[in-house]
Amino acid sequence: MGFGVSVSEEVNTERVRELKEFDDTKAGVKGLADQGITKIPRVFHHPPDEQVKVSTSGGEADDIPVIDLAEVDKDPSLRQGVIDRIKEASEKWGFFQVVNHGIPVTVLEDLKDGVCRFYEQDTEVKKDLYTRDHKKPFVYNSNFDIYSSPAxxxxxxxxxxxxxxPPKPQDLPAVCRDILLEYGTWVMKLGIALFELLSESLGLHPNHLKDMDCAKGIISLCxxxxxxxxxxxxLGTIKHSDNSFLTVLLQDHIGGLQVLYQNTWIDIAPEPGALVVNIGDFLQCSL
Structure with a gap:
C-alpha cells in the first residue's frame, strides 16, 4: 500500500500559503504596488478567457443613457419624460447615469479625495483597521472572497x-469620516427620489418601493x-451583478467600468458630475 500527495493537492496547498502570506501583510494590493513590483503574484492571474476585452461599441446607440433630473420635481411633463427614459434604460440596460441629481459636485469630489486619503496613508496606520470580521462598523481588506475566488x-x-x-463617528477613520457621513445623507435623498421614479415607471404609487423598505439601508463600498x-x-473587478436593490456608483476620471450588453462589453465613460445607477438583483426579484 502506498501513500502520496497529488499534484492538485500540492498546488492547492501552495496557493493557500500564498494567499495567507498576502493577507497577513495587511497591506493589500496597494502594498504590492508600493513595493514597486514588476510582476504580479500568480494568485492574481486570471485565465485569458475570463479577461474583459476592450469594448467594440462606437455609436450613440451603444451609449448608456445619461438622464437629467434637474426639473423632475418642478415640471410634470418633464418628470414624465424622465420616468419614460428611466423605464426604457432599466429594461434595456439595467443601467443609466444621472446628472443634476442634487448632490453638489464638491461633495462628490470631497468623497473621492477622502477615499484616496485613506488608502494613501502609511501601511502601518491602515493595518489596525484591516479585518475580515464583517460585524465591525468599518471593514477594510483586500478581496473579501480571498480564499474562495479562483483568482x-x-x-x-x-x-x-x-x-x-449609521456608525459612530469615532468608528470611522478620521481622514474620511466627515465626508462619508455627509455623502450618506445625500445619497439617501437621491435613493428615495430614484425609487419614486422607478415606482412610477412601473405604473405604481411613487412610495411603493420605499414602502417596501428598498431605501431603508445604505452600504458604502469604496x-x-x-x-x-x-x-x-x-482584473480590478470580475464579471458580476450587484446583490442590492439599487447601486449608485461614483466613478473617478480614470474610468474602466463596463457593462455586458448582448454579449458585448460596453464602456461607461466617466461623465463629469454624473452618478451611475445600477438596477440590483434584489429589485429585479422583487418585481
Missing amino acids: LSWRDTFFCYLAPN HYYPACPEPELT
Whole structure:
C-alpha cells in the first residue's frame, strides 16, 4: 500500500500559503504596488478567457443613457419624460447615469479625495483597521472572497453601513469620516427620489418601493485600484451583478467600468458630475 500527495493537492496547498502570506501583510494590493513590483503574484492571474476585452461599441446607440433630473420635481411633463427614459434604460440596460441629481459636485469630489486619503496613508496606520470580521462598523481588506475566488482582483476595499443605523463617528477613520457621513445623507435623498421614479415607471404609487423598505439601508463600498504592472493578466473587478436593490456608483476620471450588453462589453465613460445607477438583483426579484 502506498501513500502520496497529488499534484492538485500540492498546488492547492501552495496557493493557500500564498494567499495567507498576502493577507497577513495587511497591506493589500496597494502594498504590492508600493513595493514597486514588476510582476504580479500568480494568485492574481486570471485565465485569458475570463479577461474583459476592450469594448467594440462606437455609436450613440451603444451609449448608456445619461438622464437629467434637474426639473423632475418642478415640471410634470418633464418628470414624465424622465420616468419614460428611466423605464426604457432599466429594461434595456439595467443601467443609466444621472446628472443634476442634487448632490453638489464638491461633495462628490470631497468623497473621492477622502477615499484616496485613506488608502494613501502609511501601511502601518491602515493595518489596525484591516479585518475580515464583517460585524465591525468599518471593514477594510483586500478581496473579501480571498480564499474562495479562483483568482484575486487587483483591488482593495473598505465598507461601512451608513443607514439605517449609521456608525459612530469615532468608528470611522478620521481622514474620511466627515465626508462619508455627509455623502450618506445625500445619497439617501437621491435613493428615495430614484425609487419614486422607478415606482412610477412601473405604473405604481411613487412610495411603493420605499414602502417596501428598498431605501431603508445604505452600504458604502469604496474601492481602490492601484496602478498594475501587468494589467493584461488580471482584473480590478470580475464579471458580476450587484446583490442590492439599487447601486449608485461614483466613478473617478480614470474610468474602466463596463457593462455586458448582448454579449458585448460596453464602456461607461466617466461623465463629469454624473452618478451611475445600477438596477440590483434584489429589485429585479422583487418585481
